[in-house]
Amino acid sequence: MALTKCADCGREVSPRASACPQCGGPLPGATPHTTTERTARELKALLLKRRLAMAAGLIMAPCAFLFLDSPAVWATLFALGLALALFGAVGAMRAKALMWWRHG
Numbered sequence: 001m002a003l004t005k006c007a008d009c010g011r012e013v014s015p016r017a018s019a020c021p022q023c024g025g026p027l028p029g030a031t032p033h034t035t036t037e038r039t040a041r042e043l044k045a046l047l048l049k050r051r052l053a054m055a056a057g058l059i060m061a062p063c064a065f066l067f068l069d070s071p072a073v074w075a076t077l078f079a080l081g082l083a084l085a086l087f088g089a090v091g092a093m094r095a096k097a098l099m100w101w102r103h104g
């Protein structure tokens with residue numbers, strides 16, 4: 001693999017590196033690509049986690065009605081499920097918006 005020269009310190013570095021290992025200077029071409037991929041993966045993980053939270057909440061809230069004979073339990077379960085579903089839904093929307101904002 002051909003090496004590229006760092007513009008800042010002149011050291012030969014791999015073209016796959018996003019930054020020079022010696023001086024930390026950004027390498028042309030590599031940085032935007034790597035950053036985009038990493039951000040997209042982070043956002044996908046975030047989206048997945050929020051969707052899981054939403055699903056868990058949507059399952060938990062109806063389950064509360066199994067405990068109708070003890071109001072303290074079902075109220076807590078229902079509130080928790082609702083909060084989790086809401087938190088997940090908002091988080092998923094935010095992740096989607098961030099994806100659109102950063103990557104079109």
Ligand SMILES: [Zn+2]
Nearest residue numbers: 006009020023
């Ligand atoms: Zn350098």
